[in-house]
Amino acid sequence: MTDTPIADLSREEAEAELARLAEEIARHDALYYVGDAPEVSDADYDALRRRNAEIEARFPELTRADSPSARVGVAGSQAFAEVRHGVPMLSLDNAFNEDEVRDFVARVARFLKLPADEAVAFTAEPKIDGLSASLRYENGVLVQGATRGDGRAGEDVTANLLTLGDIPRRLAGSGWPKRIEVRGEVYAGTDAFAAFNAAAEAEGKRTYANPRNFAAGSLRQIDAKVTATRPLSFFAYAWGETSEPFAETQSEALEALASWGFRTNPRSTRVEGAEGLLKVYRGLEADRATLGYDIDGVVYKVDRLDWQQRLGFVARSPRWAIAHKFPAQQATTLLEGIDIQVGRTGSLTPVARLAPVTVGGVVVRNATLHNEDEIARKDVRIGDTVVLQRAGDVIPQIVSVVIDRRPAGAEPFVFPTRCPACGSEAVREEGEARRRCTGGLICPAQIVERLKHFVGRRAFDIEGLGEKQLIAFSERGWIREPADIFRLARDDAKLEALRAEDGYGETSVRNLVAGIEARRTIALERLIFALGIREIGEQTSLLLAREFGTWEAFEAAGREAAAGIPSPEWTRLAERHGVSARVMATLAEATPPDADPWPDASMDQKLSLAFPGLAAPARRALALLADDWAGVRRLAEIARNEGPSETLGRIAGVSGVGPVAARAVAEFFHEPHNRAVVEALVEQLDSVQAAERPKTDTPVAGKTVVFTGALERFTRDEAKARAEGLGAKVSGSVSKKTDYVVAGPGAGSKLADARKHGVAVLSEDEWLALIGG
Structure with missing residues (x-):
């Protein structure tokens, strides 16, 4: 229903939609005005109200008695006495574009029937994102303060408002009416709000999502002493009931309020015509991040008060004023710095450190910059003014840079090539968007995630050692690498500290030790997988274990492969479209002479003569890399001298492994700190069990099997292990190359794929019969 265009709604559909909107808007009003915990952004809320108004405009006879168009907010909490406003505190209509x-x-x-050449003067002022309040003064003395509530009645929060330094108890100066309701906005400055949240978080107390919620929650404290501790401020900008006139224009009224002791906004200004208003809007939008308080738009009011009276009101809003809202999901702010965060898997992510700004109802201080290419593409520099948005209303990101506001001397950002957490080299592989730290098991940013993987069910599977324990032991400096886990199990002092200081019972300590000691003997494939080498998953670990048989053989192969990592130039050449392994061998075997023997030939002819047998696609690919004869000789040198070692080639040649995973093994063993960590770990182990060679004499040897559905006779892990032990390959997806699909109850898309490809489908009983029970 909500997606149906209003023009397409039938009368019955419109009536149902108005009922739904009335209920939904009332719920959001209660969350916003009473609970101080809105669930939707201002833009989404405004869209609901606008849809309601447009349906009522098309079907005026369907306007409900409880229509949101006749209501400002909601009645206040019963915790405070009700206060009736002398003049209703109505809200404003919104404008969202020029x-x-x-x-x-x-x-x-x-409406005023003005001649075409008579300009209308307005006051334009920042729309503070806070909580509206009304202050009633009699004979210059504050006698009552109230929230807006539903616009006609609010909550008596006099004692709380008296704690704000910006609100005078007695009016200063002269000329004030004997009775007047002064209105304005209670708000929290962005710096004060950030400081409060930081202190509250450090003490484990409640924090607030944004300054508006903070201001509302602080002002509506039952105990005014709590409000007194909160950094709240107040801007006066309007008035309600008054015993006598005190100004002729809006701008004169603001001057009067200031003379009586109120703070009025210094960015309020008088302008003429639409272009004057839009100039103020653009200026405030550009300066939004530097104001020191949150604004969500600009309010325009007709300046002459007699014209305001003539214009009057329509429904819940005055005709003489409007709020020009900023785009809800975008804001402009200052980029104060770029920090590099190291993720749990070693990826280096640049994060923009921003002057705090509210976007979509949330205070944003940081935004993702994705990667170094994104920084270069947008030419983001420290000190820039940037346009920020929340992607999908969740992840803040920088959209663009306001170039004409760039400070002099701002330099392009240089992305680090060393990990800021551990100092290890940060490499960016061909085709990768991000750099990654090579520190692995020694990088403090990665250590908990690496250790979680190490103790995981498919790796060492250590009982009683989960993320909570790993974090705690890591923070105490007890576990910094895998070997420390086994050292801990025999460290009486640390174990005693667990009992005495951390509240571990004797049984818990005994179980932890037993869980660790039980894993001093480990299968080779589990050890390889536990090392957390990039690209080496559980299946690849098993293939490598079966290929090399023992830990000693695998480690030796890894070290030898590390000494023969191909150069980036060799990798780029080998991965070039049209350049096959045969072409690389042809290049490596050739020895082109120093001087060009065919100076008048085209490059295609030179390549054909220098490397006989090259096909046309290969010649075209190489011609793009070689500008002259020296380039031809260089290609041959790269192919001959900069390729992978024989051992690296052997690893890459293992069926199911390939060159990418092989290179990952080589790079892991190339780092001295990784070798040191592995040596220390193996010293703590009693034995590494040699891998079992896959059987070749079973009915499923060499077959590809997929398990799907809710298996009832065995777990998925048991089924996989049994199949692999019989020489089968277990896959997670079905293709034409799949031999069997074993389907339990609830099998879905994989079963459908099996039927589509004509793959044999077996029940669990049929599978067991096939493999011999």
């Missing part, structure tokens, strides 16, 4: 602002100005001029 054309709507121009329409507003034109409507005002038409």
Whole structure:
């Protein structure tokens, strides 16, 4: 229903939609005004109200008695006494683009029947994102303060408002009416809000999502002493009931309020016409991040008060004022710095450190910059003014840079080539968008994640050692590498500290030790998988274990492979489209002479003569890499001298492993700190069990099997292990090359794929019969 265009709604559908909108908007009003915990952004809330108004405009006879168009907010909490406002505190209509602002100005001029050459003057002022309040003064003395509530009645929060230094108890100066309701906004400055949240978080207390929620929650404390501790401020900008006039224009009224002791916004200004309003809007949008408080738009009010009276009101809003809202998901702010965060898997991610700004109802201080290419593409520099948005209303990101506001001397950002957490080399592999730390098991940023993988069920599977324990032991400095886990099990002092200081019972300590000691003997494939080498998953670990048989043989192969890692130039050449392994061998075997024997030939002819037998696609690919004869000789040198070692080639040649995983093994063993960590670990182990060679004499040897559905006779892990032990390959997806699909109850898409490809489908009983029970 909510997606149906209003023009397409039937009368019955419109009636149902208005009922739904009334209920939903009322719920959001309660969350916002009473609970101080909104669930949707201002833009989403405004869209609901706008849809309601547009349906009512098309079907006026369907307007409900409880219509949101006749209501400002909701009644206040029963924790405070009700206060009736002398003049209702109505809300404003919204404009979301420049054309709507121009329409507003034109409507005002038409209503007043002004001549075409008479400009309308307005006051334009920042729309503070806080909590509206009304202050009642009698004979210059504050006698009552209230929230807006539902616009007609609010909550008596006089004692709380008296704690704000910006609110005078007695009016200063002269000329104030004997009775007046002064209205304005209670808010929290962005720096003060950030400091409060930081202190609250450090003490384990409640924090607030944004300054508006903080201001509302602080002002509506039952105990005014709590409010007094909160850094709240107040801007006065309007008035309600008054015993006598005190100004002729809005701008004069603001001057009067300031003379009586109130703070008025210094960015409030008087301008003429739509273009004057839009100039103020653009300026405030650009300066939004530097104001020191949150704003979500600009309010425009007709300046002459007699014209305001003539214009009057429509429904819940005045005709003489409008709020020009900023785009809800975007804001402009200052980029104060770029920090490099190291993820749990070693990826280096640049994060923009920003001057705090509210976007979509959330205070944003950091935003992702994705990777070094993104920084270069957008030319983001420290000190820039940037446009920020929340992607999908969740992840803040920088959209663009305001180049004409760039400070002099701002330098392009240089992305680090060393890990900021451990100092290890940060490499960026061909085709990868991000750099990654090579520190692995020694990098403090990665250590907990690496250790979680190490003790995981498919690796060492250590009982009683989960993420909580790993974090605690890591923070105490007890576990910094895998070997420390086994050292801990025999460290009486640390175990005693667990009992005495950390509250571990004797049974818990005994179980932890037993879980660790039980894994001093480990299968080779589990050890390889536990090392957390990139690209080496559980299946690849098993293939490598079966290929090399023992830990000693695998480790030796890894070290030998590390000494023969191909150069980046060799890798780029080998991965070039049209360059096959045969082409690389042809290049390596050739020895082109120093001087060009065919100076008048084309490059295609030179390549054909220098490397006989090359096919046309290969010649075209190489011609793009070689500009002259020296380039031809260089290609041959790269192919001959900079390729992988024989051992690296052997690893890559293992069926199911390939060159990418082989290179990952080589790079792991190439790092001295990784070798040291592995040596220390193996010293703590009693034995590494040699891998079992896959059987070749079973009915499923060499077959590819897929398990799907809810297996009832065995677990998925048991089924996989049994199949692999019989020489089968277990896959997670079905293709034409699949031999069997074993389907339990609830099998879905994989079963359908099996039937599509004509793959044999077996029940669990049929599978067991096939493999011999």
